[in-house]
Amino acid sequence: MSANEIRIPKQKRSIEKRTAIINASYDLFCEKGYYRTNTAEIAKAAGVSTGIVYSYFHDKKDILKEVVGLYIFRLEEQFRPIFCSTIDRGNIAVVIEKFIDLSIASHTMNAAAHNEFLALALLNNDIQVLFNHFESKMLETLYEKLVAAGYLGDLLLERLRICYGIIEQLCHEHIRYKRNDVELSNMKSIAISTIVGLLDMAMG
Incomplete structure (x- = not known):
C-alpha cells in the first residue's frame, strides 16, 4: 500500500x-x-x-468530514418522526410545534458538537456543503409534504426557508439566553402563528 x-x-x-x-x-x-x-x-x-x-x-480534515457526517446522520434520525408524518391543514400547527421541539432538542443533544461543527462550517467549504445538503434535503421533504397537503408551489419553498429561519432563531434565542418555560412557550406560540400565517398565504 x-x-x-x-x-x-x-x-x-x-x-x-x-x-x-x-x-x-x-x-x-x-x-x-x-x-x-x-x-x-x-x-x-x-x-x-x-x-x-x-x-x-x-488527514485530520478527512476525519472531520466523516465526523460531521455522523453528526448530521444523528440529526436526521431526530427529525425522522416529522419526515414520516402526514401533514394537512388540520394538524399543521401541531406539526410545527413538534418541529420546533425537535429543533431545540437537536441543538441541545450535544451543544458542544453543534457549536464546534457550525463554527468549522464557516471556515471549511466541505463542511458547509454537508450542512447545506442536510438543510436542503429537509426542506425539500417538507415542501413535498406541504404540496401534497394542498399548499401551492408558488413561492412555497421561499416561505418554507423563512419559516425554518424563524425556528432556528427561536432555538438560538432560547439556548443562548436560557429562556424560562413561560418565555419559551410564548415564543413558540408566536412562531407557530407566524409560520401558519405564512403557509396559509400559499394555500390553494
Missing part, C-alpha cells in the same frame, strides 16, 4: 476500527475542539496506532 493509498474497510474488524476512529474523533472534537486535537490523541482514544488512522484517512 502506497503512502497516499487509503484502505477501504471490508472485513468486520477493519470496519470496527474505522468506526472507532470516527467515534473517538467526534468525542475529542466536542471536548477539546477540532484544532486542539491531534491525530495521536485520536489514535489513542480509538485504541489503534497512528499508522492505522492514516491507513483509513488522508
